[in-house]
Amino acid sequence: MDALVEALSEAAGSLDSAPEQRIDRELEREFELRLADCSGLAFRVALGVLHSPADAEDVAQEAFVRAYRNFSELRERERFRAWLARTAWRLAIDRQRSAIRRQRRERAAASEPSAPSVEEAAAEREFQGRLAEAVDALPDKLRRVVILSAVEGYDMRETASLLGLPAGTVRSRLHRARKLLAEKLR
């Protein structure tokens, strides 16, 4: 009797496991596609905040791990991109607040090799430094719009999709942000 019941239970279990394994493989395959498609996005969002490629990669890695845990709800491409950009942003902001990471960034920036023309490179680095400070000093809402707009090449539709905001709101915030940056860098 026990053997009979056990055989029936195993048969019932086998009916359920095969579809579940197929779903898992399908999810993993889709995640690999997203990883290839969106790794640059997560990296550049983090880079815009942290200004350090090494730190930006760490943040991008963490963002993807978290995305994988929630991937069953993020399978649609636009939804995944927006979620990933928001998560990479939050993680980068958290990391920026750490004084230790800031010191490492300064050391990494000092060790970068010089451009062929020393004066032009110095001027460019100086401008980039001031620009980065000015962007960091923006209010969070404006800063996010500026960085994501730059990541998306100032494509308003894509930026609005990533932020989950209307295009008009994005345009208005970008306008205010650029005005503040121009005043600061004049």
Added chain:
Amino acid sequence: MNCENYQEWIEEAALGALGASRHARLDAHLAGCARCRESLAAVERLLREIDRGLVASLDRQPSTELAARVRMRLAEEGVRARPRARWTVGAWVPVSAAALAALILTVWLGRRSPPSPRPGAPGEQASATPPSFGLTPARPARATRKLPRSPNHRQSTRQPAAPQLEVLVEPGQWAAVVKLYNSVWAPEPSSGFANASRASGPAPGPEAAEQAEDQLVLKPIEIKPLDVGVPYPGANPAEAGGRAEDEQTSRR
């Protein structure tokens, strides 16, 4: 207006946010003021530098190792793309009636000790009430009928336990589930479960529909609310009564 007043308009114009009427007035001023034209050009140059600088600062690609690092981290942590749900609504739907009956029997048999054997009296007539061992049909008919007891049915000396499980059994499968239960208590080579489809079934006739209920049909079941005669909140009581009438009609 002097040049100081036009400065704000110059910035707005460079940002592309100056209204049409003001833009016209600014253009008229710029036509005669070289200093303001130079100021507008400087603001436009600065904004272009800002845009270029932002794009340039982010114009980098992650290393080729990023994807590998993500995979390695996921493998180390054993992260799953979705939580593994053993029993979900989606998992219930394709479960066959046989597997469902086995599950219910497993749970029920674990709660009761085997009853003492007593051969059943031959020629017992079918009674109208269903057996009281915890299984109830999904849709109890208005006129209840007793199912025939197996000759090997063992009468329990204990009082039958109050039904603790409700299982949804396809109409017409009730006899097959009961037969399965009886065959578990006294498995014989000719037990119903071992011969789910009769090798030598009866010739098709008036009794074919009745005897077909003995055969266990393996097909997906549909989870439906139990019809206990009491309408659910918001349900149409007339519809509940109509379903029972349809059942009676189909049994004739």
